[in-house]
Amino acid sequence: MTSEDIARPKSEAHAEGAGGGHEHGHGGVLGPNTEVIFALASGGALSLGFALEKLAAGVPDWGPLALYLIAYGFGGLFTVREAFENLRQKRFEIDTLMLVAAAGAAALGAWAEGALLLFLFSIGHALENYAMGRARRAIEALAELAPRTAHVRRDGQVVELPVEDLRVGDTVVVRPNERLPADGFIVEGTTSINQAPVTGESMPVDKQPVADAAAARARPAQVGPASLVFAGTINGAGAIEIETTRKSSDTTLAKVVRMVSEAETQKSPTQRFTDRFERIFVPLVLALAFVLLFAWVVVDEPFRDSFYRSMAVLVAASPCALAIATPSAVLSGVARAARAGVLIKGGAPLENLGSLNAIAFDKTGTLTEGRPxxxxxxxxxxxxxxxxxxxxxxxxxxxxxxxxxxxxxxxxxxxxxxxxxxxxxxxxxxxxxxxxxxxxxxxxxxxxxxxxxxxxxxxxxxxxxxxxxxxxxxxxxxxxxxxxxxxxxxxxxDTPRAAARTTLTALRALGVQRMIMISGDHQKAAQAIAGQVGLTEAWGDLMPEDKVDAIKRLRADGKIAMVGDGVNDAPAMATATVGIAMGAAGSDVALETADVALMSDDLSQLPFTIGLSRRTRGIIRQNLYVSLGVVAFLVPATILGLGIGPAVALHEGSTLLVVINALRLLGYRDPAGDRTPNEIPVARQGAPADSRIPS
Structure with missing residues (x-):
């Protein structure tokens, strides 16, 4: 699977999902930056026309008018296309409102104001699209990690083939410092592999061949982590041979990219609220604008002034910044988590993580090494x-x-x-x-x-x-x-994880009020482990169905996360507000069942993930305050006489502000830097760089 194949479904869905239908991902004859170029051309024509009208003497009236018309053309082209597409789909959105306002200004002879509106609107959306593209590219970069070709043993010879032609059972030769082209297990050679692109682990992991290739081939899901490898990871100094266990379209990396892409379209609670708000707010704005059209009947003013004020209110009250405030933050948060080896499946778990009251931990394999x-x-x-x-x-x-x-x-x-x-x-x-x-x-x-x-x-x-x-x-x-x-x-x-105590301390510092260990082991055994890792609550003697009941009781007191391995604990994880799977790399069950998947078997990723979620919630609140505050200021201001130009400037400025604010999440780092998961390296290819005892 190529990066284009992986990225395409997400990009198509995104045009309507994450942006709420307000994005202008337009290319054109001048390439992907055509909209920016057209917007700048509109601004240039507007500036020249204004200069001729105000500063040059003896210039015929048609001169500035011609330049304003050119500004209309360049500034309104993409707006017209978007408005037409929305109307064809029976949607009445911000583009249509702006177009109506510009047409109204032209009807009043206010060509300069209309051109200014279209220029600012087009440049605002072009820059917004550029900024949002940065967050998307952070996700799409995942797809670029896997090489496009692989060296495969076929008929006694090593041949170079596209990764799409790899078959399950092929033997792939991986040279030192190369990226691995497929998921599989090592059959020859020893090395250390940088797994940060998939798992976020900060240190390379030592790898060795499987003891029995036939047994590994028969039961690939049981291959130990010391022999298991993933596409997109970076080989160390040793040459190895791996036997592939998945096609290129089914690798762990491909699944992560697909799921992150799908996560972008999953709406968070705040986004669902803003959607409901817009469905009520937009008709009210239209009704207000219609009423203002007839202000001249009550107020002693010409119809021209009432019409102009009505158009200005349309611009001022358009909830563009509100529509982009939450999805831009969710997109950036999901992208930042993915870079650190954490898969968050949408806005709902991302927001819920930041407002948890309690976390329940499985014992075996979560708080302990899982190697009794x-x-x-x-x-x-x-x-x-x-x-x-x-x-x-x-x-x-x-x-x-x-x-x-x-x-x-x-x-x-x-x-x-x-x-x-x-x-x-x-x-x-x-x-x-x-x-x-x-x-x-x-x-x-x-x-x-x-x-x-x-x-x-x-x-x-x-x-x-x-x-x-x-x-x-x-x-x-x-x-x-x-x-x-x-x-x-x-x-x-069982042996407690070395990172368990420090992780729990970090979670307390983040404000998690209650942490409980739940286990199928005897109560005494559960308490012994809990005491070693610093937990005060341990619930033992729990059958799988008892774990579900325990999560239900905890959920009655507030939002609860369940941390487990995603396999034996799947029912309890599904019952919790947020299910978090540890060591999900290579585990189809964990990837499918969890709301959040920590790709590495590293408990220290948990404070990073919850800290990122809390920062995301904070930025969402900031964005909502800005977007609603600007609308609350502009609506009465335009009713009292503020012009279209300043209204558009403030309106588009607030839209850009919320996007730029959201993009700060891409640089998020855990305040305790030693617990920050490793980011995906940017090295180029070839560069160094029985469910019996519920646990």
């Missing part, structure tokens, strides 16, 4: 430790749950290289544990609550005593039973 380790292996009487571990490993090899991986990894280290039986027929008991068949017997492995419920026999006294003892130490427990005999208990402990 075995701390205790306690067999019950009559069972050897080796038999307990061998049984657990044989079953857990069939599972991809993080706890299962820990048992297999650490258990194999403890047990050594010995022959193990092969388990079969693994079945998952959601939120509780698993069963499998081994040596003709049924094996049960899971949390202690699984035993003594739903027809499963209760634990014996000895196993129960071990469970009580280990729980007091805050361990996550896995009980192993073979047939009708309890074999023992395995205790595991």
């Amino acid at each position: 380790r075995i701390t205790e292996v306690v067999p019950v009487r009559g069972t050897r430790e080796a038999d307990l571990l061998a049984t657990a490993i044989a079953v857990e090899r069939l599972s991809d749950h993080p706890l299962a991986e820990a048992i297999v990894r650490d258990g194999a280290e403890r047990l050594g290289d010995t022959g193990l039986e092969a388990a079969t027929d693994l079945k998952s008991l959601t939120g509780k544990g698993v069963t499998a068949e081994l040596g003709g017997e049924t094996i049960w492995i899971g949390k202690p609550e699984m035993f003594g419920a739903d027809g499963v026999a209760a634990l014996g006294d000895e196993a129960t005593a071990v469970v009580v003892q280990l729980r007091l130490q805050g361990r996550t427990l896995m009980v192993v039973r073979r047939g009708a005999r309890d074999l023992g208990v395995i205790g595991l402990l």
